[in-house]
Amino acid sequence: MPTFHRILLCYDGTREGQHALKDGACLAQELHAQVHVLSVLNHSAWMQGADITSSVSIEFITESARGLLDEGLQKLAARGLTATGHFAVGDPLDQIPLLANELNVDLIVVGHRHSSRLARWWGGRSDGLLLDRVSCSVLITMGPESVADSTVAGEATRPAEHL
Template sequence: MSAFNRILLCYDGTGEGQHALADGARLAQNLAAEVHLLSVINNFAWVQGADITSSVPVDIISDSVKSVLEEGLKKLAARGIRATGHFAIGDPLDQIPFFAKDLNVDLIVVGHHRTSRLARWWGGRTDGLLLDRVSCSVLVTMGPETSTGAQTAGTSGAGETALPAEHS
């Protein structure tokens, strides 16, 4: 019997998220685990541009999250994995622990986005706090490294931001 019977895969559609989804899917298949897929849109970005986004209907934002979720569910289904999808709008540092506890998962899988110390300081990043907010294991996947402004072979380059889980 595996220690990881119920896995929460966090997916945001970025390259890092796609890497986490692929790694989490392989692990779930090997362990024959129950899979939950969570897509979260970070409302911090929307709050920063509140003057612009105040005219954006909430259902457009919700549809965007649902679209990313559907994409992830299709990718899992293509691998033969049946997953239950969940979406949320809010701070991933709040939403991921909430869903992990609510779903009683044994493992959370998230992608890591490499940033410089200056970028973390400037952006007020507190990603390491995810580990302090959950009571289960967390697998942080590391996609291929990319050099500044250029991609290395094998990366998708599909985005700039991943769900939280950063080690400082």
Template sequence: MPTFNRILLCYDGTREGQHALKDGASLAQELHADVHVLSVLNNSAWMQGADITSAVPIDLITDSARSLLDEGLQKLAARGIIARGHFAIGDPLDQIPLLANELKVDLIVVGHRHSSRLARWWGGRSDGLLLDRVGCSVLVTMGPEIGPHAAVAGSSGAGETTRPVEHS
């Protein structure tokens, strides 16, 4: 197994980003790795809604995105991990590889959001491109989300099912 000395955790405040931060932090602690956190303000996402966002000052949007980075750094600090924060504006598929290559990281940790094929097609999602743009390993965290292999409601996850409570 390769040694991961420098890890880049991608954090955007979403549930998936929180899983990436948590899982990446656990790995970094075990490996005593140098940790960097990247938060990207995806300008293409808010440019598509330009009519709405034009009424919101850009400084407010940027400050909000920077506060997400601070939140991630504080969560790591609470676990005893000192990390360096990085903030970028642009497409995450451009910004993540750019910083990863600049920092010469050994591992990038990102969260995965489950979506249907239609949603990926409609949104123009091309998640696979990240792997083509970096020269290091990528850990994609799944988190305890509803997905094709998630436990069914009413199941304890250990092969046992619970009986529904009857109300009269």
């Protein structure tokens, strides 16, 4: 297995982001790796809701997103990890590879959210995969099933684990 010296954890506060942060922290501790955390304010998602968010200042939205980064850094600190935080505005599929290349990371850790074909089609994702945009390894964390997935399967679920 390759040695990962520099790890980039992508954190957005979602359930999937929580799992990426947790799994990445465990790996970083085992490998004694340098840790970076990236939170991206996705401007395309924000712009789609522009009619709703027009009454909300961009400063408030930016501060909320920066608060997520601080939350992720605090969770890592509680585990005894020192991490460097990075904040970006834009499309995560652009911002993650940009920072990964700039920092010369060995591994990127991201969470994955299951979506239906209709959701993928509706979202219009034609911009390619993260894997096509980076030259390092990528760890995609899944976490436990979501409530919607287990409800369909008729199973009980457990809440997302936090750091």
